[in-house]
Amino acid sequence: xxxxxxxxxxxxxxxxxxxxxxxxxxxxxxxxxxxxxxxxxxxxxxxxxxxxxxxxxxxxxxxxxxxxxxxxxxxxxxxxxxxxxxxxxxxxxxxxxxxxxxxxxxxxxxxxxxxxxxxxxxxxxxxxxxxxxxxxxxxxxxxxxxxxxxxxxxxxxxxxxxxxxxxxxxxxxxxxxxxxxxxxxxxxxxxxxxxxxxxxxxxxxxxxxxxxxxxxxxxxxxxxxxxxxxxxxxxxxxxxxxxxxxxxxxxxxxxxxxxxxxxxxxxxxxxxxxxxxxxxxxxxxxxxxxxxxxxxxxxxxxxxxxxxxxxxxxxxxxxxxxxxxxxxxx
Amino acid sequence: xxxxxxxxxxxxxxxxxxxxxxxxxxxxxxxxxxxxxxxxxxxxxxxxxxxxxxxxxxxxxxxxxxxxxxxxxxxxxxxxxxxxxxxxxxxxxxxxxxxxxxxxxxxxxxxxxxxxxxxxxxxxxxxxxxxxxxxxxxxxxxxxxxxxxxxxxxxxxxxxxxxxxxxxxxxxxxxxxxxxxxxxxxxxxxxxxxxxxxxxxxxxxxxxxxxxxxxxxxxxxxxxxxxxxxxxxxxxxxxxxxxxxxxxxxxxxxxxxxxxxxxxxxxxxxxxxxxxxxxxxxxxxxxxxxxxxxxxxxxxxxxxxxxxxxxxxxxxxxxxxxxxxxxxxx
Numbered sequence: 001x002x003x004x005x006x007x008x009x010x011x012x013x014x015x016x017x018x019x020x021x022x023x024x025x026x027x028x029x030x031x032x033x034x035x036x037x038x039x040x041x042x043x044x045x046x047x048x049x050x051x052x053x054x055x056x057x058x059x060x061x062x063x064x065x066x067x068x069x070x071x072x073x074x075x076x077x078x079x080x081x082x083x084x085x086x087x088x089x090x091x092x093x094x095x096x097x098x099x100x101x102x103x104x105x106x107x108x109x110x111x112x113x114x115x116x117x118x119x120x121x122x123x124x125x126x127x128x129x130x131x132x133x134x135x136x137x138x139x140x141x142x143x144x145x146x147x148x149x150x151x152x153x154x155x156x157x158x159x160x161x162x163x164x165x166x167x168x169x170x171x172x173x174x175x176x177x178x179x180x181x182x183x184x185x186x187x188x189x190x191x192x193x194x195x196x197x198x199x200x201x202x203x204x205x206x207x208x209x210x211x212x213x214x215x216x217x218x219x220x221x222x223x224x225x226x227x228x229x230x231x232x233x234x235x236x237x238x239x240x241x242x243x244x245x246x247x248x249x250x251x252x253x254x255x256x257x258x259x260x261x262x263x264x265x266x267x268x269x270x271x272x273x274x275x276x277x278x279x280x281x282x283x284x285x286x287x288x289x290x291x292x293x294x295x296x297x298x299x300x301x302x303x304x305x306x307x308x309x310x311x312x313x314x315x316x317x318x319x320x321x322x323x324x325x326x327x328x329x330x
Numbered sequence: 331x332x333x334x335x336x337x338x339x340x341x342x343x344x345x346x347x348x349x350x351x352x353x354x355x356x357x358x359x360x361x362x363x364x365x366x367x368x369x370x371x372x373x374x375x376x377x378x379x380x381x382x383x384x385x386x387x388x389x390x391x392x393x394x395x396x397x398x399x400x401x402x403x404x405x406x407x408x409x410x411x412x413x414x415x416x417x418x419x420x421x422x423x424x425x426x427x428x429x430x431x432x433x434x435x436x437x438x439x440x441x442x443x444x445x446x447x448x449x450x451x452x453x454x455x456x457x458x459x460x461x462x463x464x465x466x467x468x469x470x471x472x473x474x475x476x477x478x479x480x481x482x483x484x485x486x487x488x489x490x491x492x493x494x495x496x497x498x499x500x501x502x503x504x505x506x507x508x509x510x511x512x513x514x515x516x517x518x519x520x521x522x523x524x525x526x527x528x529x530x531x532x533x534x535x536x537x538x539x540x541x542x543x544x545x546x547x548x549x550x551x552x553x554x555x556x557x558x559x560x561x562x563x564x565x566x567x568x569x570x571x572x573x574x575x576x577x578x579x580x581x582x583x584x585x586x587x588x589x590x591x592x593x594x595x596x597x598x599x600x601x602x603x604x605x606x607x608x609x610x611x612x613x614x615x616x617x618x619x620x621x622x623x624x625x626x627x628x629x630x631x632x633x634x635x636x637x638x639x640x641x642x643x644x645x646x647x648x649x650x651x652x653x654x655x656x657x658x659x660x
Contacts, residue, residue: 040459041371041466073401077456085481087460094466102432113463122452126407129370130417133443136371136424151415 001215002326003028007227008035008047009064010251010309011220012054014322015156017315021323024155028212032222033141033160034168034197034230037180038106040078040113042128043135044120046180047227048145048160049127056152070121082115089115091181103135108167108198109178118184142206159212161231164203168226169196179226192268195225200233213240216326221251221307221318224281225265241284247325248285249318250275250307253294286329289321301328331545332656333358337557338365338377339394340581340639341550342384344652345486347645351653354485358542362552363471363490364498364527364560367510368436370408370443372458373465374450376510377557378475378490379457386482400451412445419445421511433465438497438528439508448514472536489542491561494533498556499526509556522598525555530563543570546656551581551637551648554611555595571614577655578615579648580605580637583624617655619648631658 002022004011006029018027029051036045046065053059053067060068082089092112093099099108111117120128127148134144140163149158168179172190179195182188222228232238252275264273271277275296278288287301294304305321308314332352334341336359348357359381366375376395383389383397390398412419422442423429429438441447450458457478464474470493479488498509502520509525512518552558562568582605594603601607605626608618617631624634635651638644 041462071401071403071452073403073452074455074459077453078459081456081460081478081481084483085460085477087477092467095468098466098468110466112467113459114467116459122401122403123407125404125455126411129404129408129443129446130411130415132371136428136440137422137442137444138425138428147415147417148411151411153414 001026001028002218003030003212003215004218004220005030005222005228005231006047006051006220007032007222008050010222011227012050012059012064013309014220014249014315014318015051015054016309016312017317017319018156020316020319022319027156028159028208028215029156030159030161030209030212030231032227032230033162034166034226035179037109037111037178038103039111039118039120040116041132042113042125043103043106043132044118044128045131045141045160048158049124051158052127052148052152052154055149055154055156055158058152066119066121067123070123072119073122074125075116075119075121078113078116087114089117091117091177091185105135105141105163105165107165108169109180118180140206142208157208157212159208160206161209162203162234163206165199166203166230166233167198168230169198171196188264192264194268195229195265197230197233200230201235203234205234205237210236210240213237213244215244216330217241217244217246218322218326219246219248219282219285221249221309223251223265224271224278225269228281229269238284245287245326245329246282246285247287247289247322247329248278248282249322250278250288250290250294252278253291253307287325289318289325301325303328331356331358332548333360333542333545334548334550335360335552335558335561336377336381336550337362337552338380340552341557342380342389342394343639344550344579344645344648345381345384346639346642347647347649348486350646350649352649357486358489358538358545359486360489360491360539360542360561362557362560363492364496364556365509367439367441367508368433369441369448369450370446371462372443372455373433373436373462374448374458375461375471375490378488379454381488382457382478382482382484385479385484385486385488388482396449396451397453400453402449403452404455405446405449405451408443408446417444419447421447421515435465435471435493435495437495438499439510448510470536472538487538487542489538490536491539492533492564493536495529496533496560496563497528498560499528501526518594522594524598525559525595527560527563530560531565533564535564535567540566540570543567543574545574546660547571547574547576548652548656549576549578549612549615551579551639553581553595554601554608555599558611559599568614575656575659576612576615577617577619577652577659578608578612579652580608580618580620580624582608583621583637616659619651619655631655633658
């Protein structure tokens with residue numbers, strides 16, 4: 001049995017090659033939910049969605065979000081209506097008092113749907129509506145995710161990290177903003193002071209998460225701060241990781257992050273924005289998988305391979321390195 | 331100045347011919363909101379929407395709801411997901427405690443979006459998202475409607491009947507159900523005991539409504555019970571109508587309703603389900619426009635014409651009869 005901790009790009013890419021070393025029924029994937037937001041009344045869970053679409057074979061592999069070939073009729077009409085009515089565009093938070101009303105899960109991350117600032121596809125939107133309605137019917141996010149995993153025919157176990165609200169909020173030179181505003185609307189450009197996982201100290205890991213952390217754990221090449229950080233902030237998770245074999249796959253090629261704002265964000269949490277910073281970010285890691293061209297040195301077992309993933313073959317190569325690393329520490 | 335009271339089909343059809351007697355800036359349209367529901371987290375206002383699309387020239391004139399040429403990608407995907415996940419279809423109310431939580435306006439009429447039982451189009455959905463988000467931003471339904479009217483380029487004044495929750499609930503042999511369940515899911519087939527406008531006694535007419543009822547009022551050929559009834563249940567509306575010239579256009583051709591379940595519903599409120607029942611349903615009416623083939627007799631001025639409306643020319647003919655009736659009582 002093996003458990004992957006996943007954000008929304010690097011680890012889903014890695015999972016494309018999982019079959020090179022693991023059978024689907026051995027695999028549990030725990031997804032970050034700090035990125036989740038409520039947008040126009042719908043609860044959007046971007047990392048869970050990418051994993052649903054990746055696992056279901058319908059992911060848009062150009063963008064690594066959304067459904068391949070999806071249309072965007074509603075999103076486009078939202079922009080047209082806002083423009084014709086003279087309504088503002090860009091991210092618009094609901095009023096402060098609304099941030100803690102309504103669905104508890106959406107606390108501190110509620111956005112207006114006027115001129116919808118994230119490009120939600122039409123089929124993609126049906127996932128958000130189904131999830132939101134299951135939540136409103138009284139199901140947990142775990143239960144809603146299980147139903148969606150059934151719908152997309154997932155063969156791995158997919159768990160959201162928590163059924164409680166945890167909001168990844170970025171304190172920047174331009175003010176406090178949710179990660180989705182920072183990343184989607186501002187392209188990760190504002191200088192970051194610190195990252196806060198609001199709610200995490202009162203949140204529980206979702207059912208099955210701590211049990212899954214009794215197995216060998218693979219931290220995929222996801223953003224250590226905003227993708228993996230929210231999980232580490234949950235009570236019990238860091239402890240559990242310190243007691244089980246953990247292999248971390250570097251999301252860096254030297255000082256460069258493969259995707260997303262990992263470099264800047266690492267600096268914001270006082271970790272070196274490079275492969276070597278992983279030792280600080282993941283003190284519980286027992287082994288690392290890093291690029292063959294990376295001269296980082298660790299006091300723990302290190303497997304080197306070409307860690308660039310542009311195809312399923314690339315993913316399979318990195319997965320074999322992960323298997324090798326697990327074998328060395330298990 | 332003239333004010334039309336409108337449901338979602340007959341009166342919008344009549345408004346197609348309004349220019350035959352009135353200029354747009356003379357016209358106020360007050361729309362029924364008892365039919366409104368929250369569906370999958372979105373506040374849907376069907377009669378307001380038909381008037382927006384009719385006035386904006388984008389209405390689907392085959393169905394008299396939705397946007398002409400709209401796609402239904404999200405609705406279709408919702409049905410696919412529910413089917414693949416083994417989730418139920420048909421109307422599903424949110425749990426009882428959720429009916430009075432969240433947006434006050436949606437009280438007593440909250441439905442799950444799982445397998446979305448109303449066929450919402452993709453561009454249509456953008457209207458619901460914009461409306462819902464404007465409500466969540468703190469705007470009233472009137473304000474949200476005004477913004478949408480701007481977006482669709484309406485030339486008439488369009489007012490929702492109230493900014494407060496009023497839910498048209500139908501007590502049937504199959505139990506209590508919202509009008510949309512009765513009409514969309516059950517095709518108006520269950521036998522009706524009575525119709526309740528929950529919330530109406532505590533609701534205020536929206537800003538501008540009572541003022542608009544100082545002008546000559548035209549009650550279009552809409553369902554007297556479920557389209558016009560909710561307005562009449564609002565404090566002050568029946569009084570206002572008794573003090574101003576009111577012309578009612580019959581929605582009946584003898585015992586047949588032109589559209590919708592008017593006949594059965596009239597019987598449910600102890601009114602004769604025919605043109606003559608209008609005198610009971612609209613005691614404040616000062617004149618009637620009825621079909622030339624209708625032998626109903628009233629003790630008030632009555633203008634006869636062919637009241638069937640299948641084209642703009644038909645609508646213009648009925649509008650000229652309305653103008654004639656207003657002239658007789660004004």
